[in-house]
Amino acid sequence: MRRASPYSYAALERLLQEHFRSPRRVFQLHALLLTSGVLLSDPQCPAAAFPYNCLTHAHLHCPASSSPDPPPAPLRLFAAMLARGARPNRHSFPTLLKSASASGSAAAAGALHAQCLRRGLAADRFVACSLISAYGRTGHPALDARKVFDEMEGSPDLAACNALLDALCLAGDLDAAGAFFEGMAARDAVSWTTLVSGLSRGGHHRCALEVFRGFLLDSMGRRLVEATLVSVLSACANLDGAEGLTVGMAVHAYIVRHEVELTAFLGTALVDMYGKHGRIGCCVSAFGIVRRTEVCTWNALLSALANHGKEAEALVEFDRMRAQGLLPDQITFLAVLMACARAGLVEVGLYWFEAMVVVYKVTPLMVHYGCVVDLLGHAGRFVEAIRVIERMPFAADASVWGALLGACKLHGNVDLAVEIGQKLMSLVPQHSGRFVIIRNIYLEDGNWHAGARMGEVMEEAGIKKKVGQSSVVLHDIAVP
Structure with a gap:
């Protein structure tokens, strides 16, 4: 069988990248590669893994491939690749490990680690960093991520340090995360944001704000990235008393002063912060300037209205959300049912509970x-x-x-x-x-x-x- 040239592989990679967000096109290209024999080329060829790697990467970014049950397409492709005898390389495993992380499959992460060890790739910086991240995001003990980190070749770089810091935070080992953070030779916005987010997620909201203040002193004039702003707003939303609201309003002022675009991600955090503190007017105003609202943004608004005596307004906004073609999820219906319960709208609440199950197929x-x-x-x-x-x-x-x-x-x-x-x-x-x-x-x-x-x-x-x-x-x- 004729061997594909490097030029055709490069074209394949570009073509798949152009259609990442189009599941139908990705599957069409996949089918073409199968029927044309590209995936059946000589498995001993050093480049035999390339088309598999390209397809795996495309399926990872393809919305239709993100379901964890059955196993995601990248993991099924890897099984086919092994069955064919093609040898995976250092470029194969990072994408596969991201797929395992996205599906939350601890078993898949462990199996991929075993494959890395078998092929002598576990100590590779690129692969090891992905392993650390996968262990953190699939519920493995923090010790597993630490072991991979300690066995890396040479001195771990900043990316690897950030991955381990994230793994420690996700495991809830915040003392170890704080000690590791203090011992890091270098830190960037990702390092600070990871610790702020980890502390807030663990319920240490005041500590999260203290770390954020340290970040402001350390950054000295550098613009704050969206992820940092979202993390600190989350801490503010969950901190009782005036401090959380005060810092949250300061973050909002920073967003306005620096003309930071209110994406759905950042806008949801801002709406939620004002809603948790009962500032419904500010909450509604913030919602109104979000560039493009998603279901999560509507959920933050509906929850705020339902929790602060604005039950009728919550139901009106729910109708407006559906009119825009957005499908409600479990959080949406929780806010709607809470609004009905607090307003005493029994028949309305029962109607939406039934519609939740029968019409929208949302599991209560x-x-x-x-x-x-x-x-x-x-x-x-x-x-x-x-x-x-x-x-x-x-x-x-x-x-x-x-x-x-x-x-x-x-x-x-x-x-x-x-x-x-x-x-x-x-x-x-x-x-x-x-x-x-x-x-x-x-x-x-x-x-x-x-x-x-x-x-x-x-x-x-x-x-x-x-x-x-x-x-x-x-x-x-x-x-x-």
Whole structure:
């Protein structure tokens, strides 16, 4: 069979790159390579891996190939490549490892690492960096990524250091991540952003802002990249009190002053930050200047409106979102159901819950069922609420039963409250709030003996009611 020339391979690579975003064209080119025999050329040829590498890279960027079940197209191509006898090279594995990361397949990452070791490529800088990243993003212990890092040839470069820092953050080993960051010989915007994002994701939002302030001092006038702005806005959104809002507004001012384009990614973070702090006017204004809104941007707006007494506005915006041709997802429907529950729109909420499953084929989670139970319970429709719980495809957790317990207290349904209380005590035996609610239901019903007995049960079990606390913020210092 005639061997393909380097020029034809270069043309193939350019052609595939031009059609990355067109799944149909990528599959057509794939079929052409199969039928023309290019993929069946001499497997011993040093260039035999090239067409496979080009196709793997194209399928990685092809939207139709991103589904993790069945195995992604790049991994299926690799299996075909091995079956043919073509030898993968150092350019094969980075794309394959990215595919394993995208699918979240820890098994695939481990199998690819074994292939790298077998072929003597694991210590290659390019391959090792991809291995570190794949281990971090597929749920492997941080020690696996660290082992690859330590076995790299020569001194690891900045890209490898950033990959390990990201792996440590993703594994939740923030102490190790902080120590590694401090010991890095060089840092760039990716390094700082990775640590800020990792700390925020781990719930250390104030520490994330401190690191961000260190980054500002270190960068001294350099423009902040979008990923950094998104990470710090996420930390601001989840930090209670004035500090989070103050820093978030400063970031917004930076975006305006430097004319940073509000993409869907950055715009969603800004809308979410204002929404979490209850600044609905700013939230709506920020939404209005996002260049191109995506579903995630609408979700941030709908959640903010539903959570801050703007239920009717949330439903109006939901209609506007659908009118633009965007398909709602699980987060969208959660915001819609919350709006219906808080506004007491029972029939509207039930309609959208059914449409979510039947029309939009969105699988309900526990929180969706909890909203429906809360919706029915607050309307006093306990029989229907119990029926929803019984028909759930999984056992109801404490949040669902807790929603129904709150409705029982609202309507004085003592008998059902006691029954639910028994379930909750077995699910969350140390949760003082459930015991207090049941005790108060007894007392409000005039059953003083049962109420006093509930207090004795709490004392015998060593359960103490949590003491309420409040604080004010003076000059960025929380004062109890």
